[in-house]
Amino acid sequence: xxxxxxxxxxxxxFMSPLAWxxxxxxxxxxxxxxxxxxxxxxxxxxxxxxxxxxxGVTDVVVAPLFGNASVILLLVVPIITMRLIxxxxxxxxxxxxxxAPVSPTQIVLGKYLGIVAFLGIMLAITALMPLSLLAxxxxxxxxxxxxxxxxxxxxxxxxxxxxxxxxLTSQPTIAAVSSFGLLLLLWVxxxxxxxxxxTGGVLSYLSLLGHYESLIKGLFKSKxxxxxxxxxxxxxxxxxxxxxxxxxxx
Amino acid sequence: MxxxxxxxxxxxxxxxxRQLAVNDVSFELDRGEVLGFLGPNGAGKSTTMRMLTGNLAxxxxxxxxxxxxxxxxxxxxxxxxxxxxxxxxxYREFTVDEYLAFCARLHGISRDGRAAAIRRTSERCGxxxxxxxxxxxxxxxxxxxxxxxxxILHTPEVVILDEPTVGLDPIQIRQIRELxxxxxxxxxxxxxxxxxxxxxxxxxxxxxxxxxxxxxxxxLADLDARSETMAVTVGLGEPPxxxxxxxxxxxxxxxxxxxxxxxxxxxxxxxxxxxxxxCVKAGWGLEELTPERLTLExxxxxxxxxxxxxxxxxxxxx
Numbered sequence: 001x002x003x004x005x006x007x008x009x010x011x012x013x014f015m016s017p018l019a020w021x022x023x024x025x026x027x028x029x030x031x032x033x034x035x036x037x038x039x040x041x042x043x044x045x046x047x048x049x050x051x052x053x054x055x056g057v058t059d060v061v062v063a064p065l066f067g068n069a070s071v072i073l074l075l076v077v078p079i080i081t082m083r084l085i086x087x088x089x090x091x092x093x094x095x096x097x098x099x100a101p102v103s104p105t106q107i108v109l110g111k112y113l114g115i116v117a118f119l120g121i122m123l124a125i126t127a128l129m130p131l132s133l134l135a136x137x138x139x140x141x142x143x144x145x146x147x148x149x150x151x152x153x154x155x156x157x158x159x160x161x162x163x164x165x166x167x168l169t170s171q172p173t174i175a176a177v178s179s180f181g182l183l184l185l186l187w188v189x190x191x192x193x194x195x196x197x198x199t200g201g202v203l204s205y206l207s208l209l210g211h212y213e214s215l216i217k218g219l220f221k222s223k224x225x226x227x228x229x230x231x232x233x234x235x236x237x238x239x240x241x242x243x244x245x246x247x248x249x250x
Numbered sequence: 251m252x253x254x255x256x257x258x259x260x261x262x263x264x265x266x267x268r269q270l271a272v273n274d275v276s277f278e279l280d281r282g283e284v285l286g287f288l289g290p291n292g293a294g295k296s297t298t299m300r301m302l303t304g305n306l307a308x309x310x311x312x313x314x315x316x317x318x319x320x321x322x323x324x325x326x327x328x329x330x331x332x333x334x335x336x337x338x339x340x341y342r343e344f345t346v347d348e349y350l351a352f353c354a355r356l357h358g359i360s361r362d363g364r365a366a367a368i369r370r371t372s373e374r375c376g377x378x379x380x381x382x383x384x385x386x387x388x389x390x391x392x393x394x395x396x397x398x399x400x401x402i403l404h405t406p407e408v409v410i411l412d413e414p415t416v417g418l419d420p421i422q423i424r425q426i427r428e429l430x431x432x433x434x435x436x437x438x439x440x441x442x443x444x445x446x447x448x449x450x451x452x453x454x455x456x457x458x459x460x461x462x463x464x465x466x467x468x469x470l471a472d473l474d475a476r477s478e479t480m481a482v483t484v485g486l487g488e489p490p491x492x493x494x495x496x497x498x499x500x501x502x503x504x505x506x507x508x509x510x511x512x513x514x515x516x517x518x519x520x521x522x523x524x525x526x527x528x529c530v531k532a533g534w535g536l537e538e539l540t541p542e543r544l545t546l547e548x549x550x551x552x553x554x555x556x557x558x559x560x561x562x563x564x565x566x567x568x
Contacts, residue, residue: 004355008341015343096339096400099303100356101329247307 005110033068034129037061058140062130066147066216081162082176084111089170104243119155143218150215153228160235167242254281256408256438262311271297273462284434286449287442289459290554295442299412303333332406338397342386357404375399390417410440427452446547465553481542485511487535499524
């Protein structure tokens with residue numbers, strides 16, 4: 001049942017031009033950033049060669065690439081998730097799901113997995129860029145895997161928040177704007193603390209970015225992974241509650 | 251509750267804020283019955299349908315589908331319902347076949363049974379040849395059929411259709427009515443509508459809801475039997491006095507309609523035949539004898555406008 005809904009969601013995405021445009025634009029921009037980083041690496045190479053324990057190609061090219069990707073996806077994920085539930089509510093098709101012998105949890109998980117599969121495809125294509133460097137060099141696969149895990153978790157968290165926002169309204173645009181606002185707020189929530197030089201407070205723990213930075217550097221802390229899993233679980237649970245409440249409020 | 255009761259509704263109520271949209275509605279529906287759910291716009295028809303299908307939680311009361319409580323085991327109960335909401339829930343970017351395949355998966359039809367179920371349903375709803383077309387490009391009538399197909403795809407025990415013939419042309423309406431009658435033979439069907447001939451053509455039972463209250467519930471057969479000859483209109487070639495007419499068996503009141511025609515109100519149980527016989531015997535030159543029946547439309551109008559009439563008489567009294 002979950003698979004049926006996830007499959008339908010993925011299919012719907014690829015039937016609309018939106019998914020293709022987004023894939024194309026994101027790849028174009030990231031490709032540009034990737035080339036910039038490669039160029040920079042080539043310029044730095046002579047100097048790096050003289051340094052002891054110099055940063056490798058993975059540090060110079062891959063980490064910034066994922067860093068840029070996270071900002072772009074912050075903008076893009078709300079646009080992909082905005083229609084998930086709001087559009088169905090607006091066109092009256094939500095009734096098809098709620099009348100079928102399917103629980104709200106299954107509906108939410110199905111939709112979430114569908115969107116995560118789409119984002120997975122997007123990240124897989126992005127990962128091909130650093131992998132292409134294998135043609136002329138060697139990569140630190142540990143760091144690459146850490147970065148991919150980090151951006152994967154980050155994007156999955158974006159999607160969970162976007163799904164929840166989409167369940168609150170019947171206007172996709174409102175869902176997009178409000179999920180973008182929420183994500184941006186969580187992104188910058190510890191900036192004030194940072195500028196004061198304070199770290200480790202509640203706000204910096206809540207920040208989406210803080211947990212991502214260490215993963216992208218190849219530093220795997222279970223605390224960061226748990227943060228994202230909690231974040232995702234919480235928003236999915238909110239969405240399920242929202243759908244259940246819909247039956248009560250009408 | 252008999253073994254064949256598929257829907258049992260117990261004292262269902264629903265509030266929206268301070269407004270009571272559905273007030274204490276109870277009824278049962280057996281297998282093989284087609285129930286026409288009538289009411290003016292805004293009477294609470296759609297609200298009741300949504301509660302029956304588990305899309306809206308009732309403020310009070312219970313719904314049992316084939317003996318299963320919809321509130322306790324929604325998934326088991328919903329598996330036995332096919333529902334066409336007022337607005338057909340269609341994914342416009344899907345083709346008909348893709349859409350029906352998704353619905354089949356949602357309802358847990360096994361992979362092997364899916365193609366056969368889709369083929370069978372498409373045939374039943376007259377969707378042959380449209381399988382590869384996008385739903386968004388179909389005409390309103392065909393979209394409505396896809397909506398109905400979606401509701402009966404998994405051969406549910408209970409089919410609930412909310413205004414299924416809206417926007418269809420007369421030929422399509424006839425086809426849909428035939429389909430509903432066919433469904434009624436082995437399922438229970440609830441048909442919400444405000445088109446009265448539709449009910450008379452397809453339903454075996456009628457319920458009228460007005461301002462959230464169930465004001466009328468009867469089978470069509472009983473309705474016919476009961477409403478027989480409340481009055482007769484007679485046209486006579488050589489009319490006698492009104493007094494003579496009121497002396498006829500069972501006649502309670504005589505109104506002259508002019509042109510030698512009279513309307514005779516009858517007491518309940520009196521037939522048309524004795525009147526005709528008497529007229530012929532007396533040599534009044536019987537030209538016309540029309541039994542007047544209380545039609546569904548009259549009942550509907552009477553029940554749903556009663557309040558306003560009462561209000562008026564109250565005002566006059568004051």
